[in-house]
Amino acid sequence: MHIEQNGNNTSKTTSRRNTSTSKTIFTSTTTFDYPFDPLSNVESQLKSCQIEPYVSTDTVETAAAADEDDERAEMVNGSMEGYPLNPLGLKMIKTVDRGRGIFATRDIVVGTVLEKSPVLVLSMKEWEEGKMNSSLLGEYAFSWNNGGMAIGLGMASLFNHSSTPNVNYIRSFPESTITFSTSRPVKEGDELCICYNADESKLWFIPSSTIPNEPTYNDVQTHQPEESAFDALFMDDDEVLNKPRLKPKNSIVNMTQRDRRRLRFLEKQAYENLNGDSNDFNIEKSLKSRSVDTKGLGRDEQEKIIISETPSESSTPAYPEMEPITTALPAPLHSIPGSRTRHQHMGPVVLSPELDLDVEDKGLLGNGVVQRVRGTTEREEDGDGDIEDLIDIWAVEVIDNSSTHVALAISFSKDLCGQDISLRHLKRVHRPQSNGIGDSKCLVAVCLVETISFSDLVNQLQSYSPSLAHCIPIRLSVPSTGAKSPQQLALKAPIWPVVYSPRTPRPSDSKEWSHPRRAFIYAGLNRVLHLAREAKRKGELPVAVYCTAAPAQLWPVMEGFVPPTMGLRAEAIDTRISEKHPLRHSAFNCIAQIARLRTVPPFSNMIPTRNGADYLLTSLTLFMTHEPCVMCSMALLHSRVREVYYIFGRKQGGGLGVGEDLGISGSEDIVESNVSVEGDDEFSSVRVEGDDDEGKGQGGGVGEGEGGKFGIGGRKDLNHRFEIWKWTGEVDEETKKELEIDEMIQI
Numbered sequence: 001m002h003i004e005q006n007g008n009n010t011s012k013t014t015s016r017r018n019t020s021t022s023k024t025i026f027t028s029t030t031t032f033d034y035p036f037d038p039l040s041n042v043e044s045q046l047k048s049c050q051i052e053p054y055v056s057t058d059t060v061e062t063a064a065a066a067d068e069d070d071e072r073a074e075m076v077n078g079s080m081e082g083y084p085l086n087p088l089g090l091k092m093i094k095t096v097d098r099g100r101g102i103f104a105t106r107d108i109v110v111g112t113v114l115e116k117s118p119v120l121v122l123s124m125k126e127w128e129e130g131k132m133n134s135s136l137l138g139e140y141a142f143s144w145n146n147g148g149m150a151i152g153l154g155m156a157s158l159f160n161h162s163s164t165p166n167v168n169y170i171r172s173f174p175e176s177t178i179t180f181s182t183s184r185p186v187k188e189g190d191e192l193c194i195c196y197n198a199d200e201s202k203l204w205f206i207p208s209s210t211i212p213n214e215p216t217y218n219d220v221q222t223h224q225p226e227e228s229a230f231d232a233l234f235m236d237d238d239e240v241l242n243k244p245r246l247k248p249k250n251s252i253v254n255m256t257q258r259d260r261r262r263l264r265f266l267e268k269q270a271y272e273n274l275n276g277d278s279n280d281f282n283i284e285k286s287l288k289s290r291s292v293d294t295k296g297l298g299r300d301e302q303e304k305i306i307i308s309e310t311p312s313e314s315s316t317p318a319y320p321e322m323e324p325i326t327t328a329l330p331a332p333l334h335s336i337p338g339s340r341t342r343h344q345h346m347g348p349v350v351l352s353p354e355l356d357l358d359v360e361d362k363g364l365l366g367n368g369v370v371q372r373v374r375g376t377t378e379r380e381e382d383g384d385g386d387i388e389d390l391i392d393i394w395a396v397e398v399i400d401n402s403s404t405h406v407a408l409a410i411s412f413s414k415d416l417c418g419q420d421i422s423l424r425h426l427k428r429v430h431r432p433q434s435n436g437i438g439d440s441k442c443l444v445a446v447c448l449v450e451t452i453s454f455s456d457l458v459n460q461l462q463s464y465s466p467s468l469a470h471c472i473p474i475r476l477s478v479p480s481t482g483a484k485s486p487q488q489l490a491l492k493a494p495i496w497p498v499v500y501s502p503r504t505p506r507p508s509d510s511k512e513w514s515h516p517r518r519a520f521i522y523a524g525l526n527r528v529l530h531l532a533r534e535a536k537r538k539g540e541l542p543v544a545v546y547c548t549a550a551p552a553q554l555w556p557v558m559e560g561f562v563p564p565t566m567g568l569r570a571e572a573i574d575t576r577i578s579e580k581h582p583l584r585h586s587a588f589n590c591i592a593q594i595a596r597l598r599t600v601p602p603f604s605n606m607i608p609t610r611n612g613a614d615y616l617l618t619s620l621t622l623f624m625t626h627e628p629c630v631m632c633s634m635a636l637l638h639s640r641v642r643e644v645y646y647i648f649g650r651k652q653g654g655g656l657g658v659g660e661d662l663g664i665s666g667s668e669d670i671v672e673s674n675v676s677v678e679g680d681d682e683f684s685s686v687r688v689e690g691d692d693d694e695g696k697g698q699g700g701g702v703g704e705g706e707g708g709k710f711g712i713g714g715r716k717d718l719n720h721r722f723e724i725w726k727w728t729g730e731v732d733e734e735t736k737k738e739l740e741i742d743e744m745i746q747i
């Protein structure tokens with residue numbers, strides 16, 4: 001076969017079809033005067049990415065005449081002006097699976113402007129009234145400003161989609177243009193693609209692979225990929241319960257235009273696959289007479305279709321009834337035979353036996369206590385640590401030798417912002433000793449900076465009293481909360497005097513615990529020790545987890561406490577060895593087990609509540625042999641566990657420990673007698689006496705190097721907190737040895 005080039009230029013290009021193979025293979029030589037060879041090497045590239053050249057209907061003289069049995073083998077042919085598309089040698093080629101596309105005929109460096117395409121802009125009203133979205137144009141429009149849409153002219157509408165695009169585009173609203181440029185180096189033969197939507201589930205078609213050598217959809221199906229890192233957390237309630245998926249209440253009538261287009265596209269594809277021709281395809285007819293094969297649709301869409309297959313008696317089916325058809329639409333991964341076995345590692349849903357709380361039995365534990373591991377937030381609440389955040393306030397400076405001025409300023413402040421609780425922790429008057437203001441002047445706190453502007457405040461002062469007219473507001477950063485310990489008071493008072501309210505004593509270890517609480521903890525810790533030993537005998541890592549609801553008498557007395565789901569109990573061991581999967585950590589396995597338990601009666605009968613009482617590990621207690629790794633600690637946090645007890649700290653990568661600064665003891669550290677706070681008198685200052693070091697760091701902690709340093713259970717920068725307790729006492733020697741795990745292994 002040969003293709004002749006027509007037009008002003010007399011150059012000629014020859015292309016031969018290799019008939020020895022069913023695939024289209026071209027070789028070419030060229031005598032173009034153009035500075036590139038539009039056909040060179042492209043064909044072999046095309047072959048590798050399963051695309052075929054575009055057949056132009058405008059062709060003046062094409063090889064199609066010589067080879068009519070295979071139109072798709074034709075190259076674009078026409079005048080020199082019409083081919084290639086621009087001086088960069090870009091070509092429009094028809095692909096098998098995604099229509100026309102733009103291809104490079106030579107290497108293009110990153111950042112090259114491919115085209116500045118003009119666009120036709122339609123306002124939102126024009127677009128909607130013209131029902132453009134449901135027409136073919138819907139597939140070609142770019143979203144524009146003010147809700148409008150733009151139809152790209154030039155090459156703009158021919159770029160196909162890729163999730164790993166090699167072309168960026170920038171819209172210019174004032175110019176009504178879109179500039180396309182390469183976002184990475186492009187090789188000769190590559191298709192040039194933009195990304196329509198990073199979330200491919202939102203596309204109205206199933207994207208095929210566009211980048212050469214990228215695995216195609218079909219490749220993906222035949223070579224099932226490894227499970228994603230978080231598959232262990234996925235539940236498949238069908239599998240557990242062997243019951244059909246719940247149908248959503250909303251039916252297909254809620255489909256967006258985009259959903260409709262996607263369905264139309266899929267339906268059209270199905271029709272093509274069945275009939276080999278889509279020219280006489282009519283979506284409405286098709287929908288009436290056929291059923292859509294839901295393979296290839298997202299789960300939501302499948303559910304919608306399920307509804308349409310079983311229309312409710314009371315309502316008109318929103319989607320026409322359809323007969324099943326067999327189509328070649330690609331099957332989603334989860335429906336491929338065998339692929340569902342990915343959940344089999346979890347085995348059946350098992351409710352673990354209860355703990356035996358009747359006897360106070362220390363079992364494999366010897367003497368010792370569990371100690372609280374405090375994260376940064378808890379330490380701050382306990383009165384340790386640095387000063388918390390500061391807030392900005394307006395203050396006014398007044399002469400201190402006249403109580404009239406000070407009283408006036410205070411009453412102004414009260415009148416202006418007296419109700420503002422965000423300043424309650426501040427004393428109203430500050431008499432700094434060493435800031436140059438001198439003894440005769442003091443500062444009166446007025447209000448938060450954000451409540452009033454400087455100029456408004458000046459005006460207010462002037463109109464309040466002539467005595468305050470001369471006061472210039474000063475902006476100051478002051479502590480955002482009061483002091484909870486003498487140490488905090490010592491740090492905060494020099495900045496601005498604050499209210500001192502010692503924290504409620506909170507036990508830092510189990511010494512004072514009630515008998516039932518100790519029994520519960522010993523039973524939990526013993527359970528995991530036994531489970532871990534069993535795990536070792538099975539050839540697994542000797543790590544175990546047990547999760548349950550604490551007896552009601554042990555629930556904390558605090559506002560907003562969400563009671564745990566009673567009777568919910570799960571245990572898990574680490575199965576990364578037997579399952580040859582690096583993420584089968586025991587905590588992960590346990591969370592997954594709880595998740596699955598929540599899908600079966602009686603737990604599935606729980607009515608969801610706004611406080612999330614039915615959510616994963618909400619308010620549950622978890623026991624672990626070893627400190628969990630950072631990944632598992634975060635998973636526990638996200639699962640909203642209430643408290644975690646563990647026995648062995650992990651120096652390398654433990655997620656719960658707080659490094660060498662672990663714990664100080666409870667209320668006994670506070671030496672109130674050292675502090676003199678002169679009431680809550682607004683005119684008084686605060687004096688802190690005595691030795692600052694007193695009361696610091698007593699009570700011991702879990703100890704240096706005994707655990708990680710991230711304190712994931714008690715951080716201010718994370719959105720859930722849980723109590724962390726570590727067993728610091730003895731463990732039966734043999735068990736301890738048996739449960740030893742290399743520090744480099746993440747638990």
Ligand SMILES: C[S@@+](CC[C@H](N)C(=O)[O-])C[C@H]1O[C@@H](n2cnc3c(N)ncnc32)[C@H](O)[C@@H]1O
Binds near residue numbers: 100101157158162206
């Ligand atoms: C803006 S047009 C792109 C040019 C189009 N291929 C043509 O021949 O006119 C968008 C349409 O191209 C197709 N398309 C684009 N990217 C695709 C991809 N990665 N896989 C499959 N089809 C794609 C879809 O049919 C889509 O509706």
